[in-house]
Amino acid sequence: MKMFCCLTPTADRRKAHDNSPVNNESNKPKDVEIVLEKHKDVDNGSVKSKVAVDSHSTKERFMESFDFYPGLPPGVKGVDTSTDGRPHLKTIYFKMGDTEEQVEFWSDANSEEVKECFRSATESDPSDILKLYNTSNSLMNISPRILANSPDTRYTLKVVGAKQCLSSDGLTPEINETLLSIEKRLLNLEKKIVLNSGDTPPAVWDMRAKVENLREKLESVEHMSWLGLYKDIDGKSTKAKNSNGLVQCCGTKKTKEKYQYSQQVFEKFEKLRSVELTDATRELLKKPTFDIWQWEDSEMLYLLQQMFVDLKLVERLYIELPMLQAFLFQVHLSYNYTPYHNFRHCFCVTQMMYGLIWLCNLQEKLDDIEMLILLVSAICHDLDHPGYNNAYQVNAKTELALRYNDISPLENHHAAVAFEILSCDASNVIKHLTPENHKRFRSGMIKCILATDMARHNEIVTAFKGVIGCYDNDNADHRMLMMMIFLKVSDISNEARPMDVSEPWVECLLQEFFMQSDAEKLEGLPVAPFMDREKVTKPSAQVGFIKFVLIPLYEALASMFQEIREPILTPVVKALEYYSDMNEKMEQDKEAVKLKQVGRRISSTIDPKVEPKRVSVSRKTSEVQPPSDDISPSS
Numbered sequence: 001m002k003m004f005c006c007l008t009p010t011a012d013r014r015k016a017h018d019n020s021p022v023n024n025e026s027n028k029p030k031d032v033e034i035v036l037e038k039h040k041d042v043d044n045g046s047v048k049s050k051v052a053v054d055s056h057s058t059k060e061r062f063m064e065s066f067d068f069y070p071g072l073p074p075g076v077k078g079v080d081t082s083t084d085g086r087p088h089l090k091t092i093y094f095k096m097g098d099t100e101e102q103v104e105f106w107s108d109a110n111s112e113e114v115k116e117c118f119r120s121a122t123e124s125d126p127s128d129i130l131k132l133y134n135t136s137n138s139l140m141n142i143s144p145r146i147l148a149n150s151p152d153t154r155y156t157l158k159v160v161g162a163k164q165c166l167s168s169d170g171l172t173p174e175i176n177e178t179l180l181s182i183e184k185r186l187l188n189l190e191k192k193i194v195l196n197s198g199d200t201p202p203a204v205w206d207m208r209a210k211v212e213n214l215r216e217k218l219e220s221v222e223h224m225s226w227l228g229l230y231k232d233i234d235g236k237s238t239k240a241k242n243s244n245g246l247v248q249c250c251g252t253k254k255t256k257e258k259y260q261y262s263q264q265v266f267e268k269f270e271k272l273r274s275v276e277l278t279d280a281t282r283e284l285l286k287k288p289t290f291d292i293w294q295w296e297d298s299e300m301l302y303l304l305q306q307m308f309v310d311l312k313l314v315e316r317l318y319i320e321l322p323m324l325q326a327f328l329f330q331v332h333l334s335y336n337y338t339p340y341h342n343f344r345h346c347f348c349v350t351q352m353m354y355g356l357i358w359l360c361n362l363q364e365k366l367d368d369i370e371m372l373i374l375l376v377s378a379i380c381h382d383l384d385h386p387g388y389n390n391a392y393q394v395n396a397k398t399e400l401a402l403r404y405n406d407i408s409p410l411e412n413h414h415a416a417v418a419f420e421i422l423s424c425d426a427s428n429v430i431k432h433l434t435p436e437n438h439k440r441f442r443s444g445m446i447k448c449i450l451a452t453d454m455a456r457h458n459e460i461v462t463a464f465k466g467v468i469g470c471y472d473n474d475n476a477d478h479r480m481l482m483m484m485i486f487l488k489v490s491d492i493s494n495e496a497r498p499m500d501v502s503e504p505w506v507e508c509l510l511q512e513f514f515m516q517s518d519a520e521k522l523e524g525l526p527v528a529p530f531m532d533r534e535k536v537t538k539p540s541a542q543v544g545f546i547k548f549v550l551i552p553l554y555e556a557l558a559s560m561f562q563e564i565r566e567p568i569l570t571p572v573v574k575a576l577e578y579y580s581d582m583n584e585k586m587e588q589d590k591e592a593v594k595l596k597q598v599g600r601r602i603s604s605t606i607d608p609k610v611e612p613k614r615v616s617v618s619r620k621t622s623e624v625q626p627p628s629d630d631i632s633p634s635s
């Protein structure tokens, strides 16, 4: 018998954001146009106008700086390519250990060629990681733009060998040594405590687990591979059954830790089978205001399952529940622990898609197969995202970029992983589709997932705008384009949510951006300014994105579906105001700090007390003499 109870949120996973203007009436925008106009009207050259100017060049610059500007391959954009004239020969002096070296290259060489120079000079392996430090011991980007130096200002080069510095358990000797010493100290401590009190206290168990956890992480977290720490613990990609009888058929490598965690989540999810959602929660789930931070992974799996049930897809497409659950387990397993592109992002995008389906009454426009395409595409759209974008994949010449010839490597991968999961009997939710519908489903899914590559943003939005005036719901191409837009809107819909739900996402995104740009600096790859911790701030990241990407996209959809204006577009406009104000304030603070520094410098030069003492050098003795007060005019 089924229990009837309310599945209530178990935890709030967002960080505290005291300054989020939730329910702040003064921030309430009236209407998109009015808000934008208001900014234009006050455009009088003051700081305020900086954030509101909607000039073409600002937009172009923003779009170019992002890696989805059309026409150029990803990764090329956003990189400072300015040169100061003709190519010239650059000499860089450096030392490695006690050895002094120098390399020469032309200033128009590319980063790979420059790195190759360093590699040749140091006889290092192509898989080794080169780290170049300047005289203040700051890490430098190895690129043709390295500042030329002299033998007196040698840089320091360190080679992190991916192979030679690993010990048998995959860790660098230093890290291994540190871990061993911590473990040893813990053991001694434990012995002492056991002698004194006769038992191992929980704190020691806890500490032990943490050290073990750290060791496992260092050995198994794939994105640490550039540090040479990654060890393939569970590299089997063969089909194997886990203890739940679920087939592990996803070809992508998952760590032991990840697999175990997904299993635990699944076990909890299985227990929720006896739970039924209250009508109130089911209704909330249909709203864009749904708070996605309050749910555990197992609960999110349950809510995803509920979406298939409430859209009647389970019933109409003969989807077997155990199969749907196995599919969702594989999906959970395939998302990584990245700061942004993780399972919660998958849930967030799918929940927004689900909300839009109800808000725009899409069931009237689309058939069951198309509804299934929308829901499954949203769930699968970022499967196995590594946390490094397409630009990185292409520039670092990763396996994915090579496999997909630099063409949307990530999106191609997400779609491929989705069909790999669906190719397993146990998780094949499309098993009962007719061959014709199977073909439609596959083609639609691929189109939708590939449309989430932001390098194609302008192309897709322009095509959509072209059909708005003549939209024909009987035209399959028109419907397809609309579905692609719905997935794109859902994919970048954080700002359409209440501020306390959306704001933590910006931090997650920046964390992932910075993780990538730090790695790019280490590896001497091009760094996009919008990802660079030295160039981007939270409000600056949002203002451009909302103005030039979100609002035009949402406006396009709103011209076809007026019903999204209030619940979706209004929060976005409100967010633009919020981040514009924050940006303005940060600029003002920066100016104030600068002025203070200048003021301090001026006062220190006119203050006789701090005037630097003059020194003179005696010609005879070459000794430094104190300044003489009776300086006689030169004869």
Ligand SMILES: Nc1nc2c(ncn2[C@@H]2O[C@@H]3COP(=O)(O)O[C@H]3[C@H]2O)c(=O)[nH]1
Binding pocket: 389, 452, 453, 454, 491, 492, 493, 494, 495, 506, 509, 541, 542, 545
């Ligand atoms: N600055 C900014 N970028 C975003 C936001 N939401 C999504 N994006 C970007 O848009 C991209 C959409 O595709 P991805 O998920 O690959 O990566 C996403 C981010 O790079 C946002 O709120 N702010």
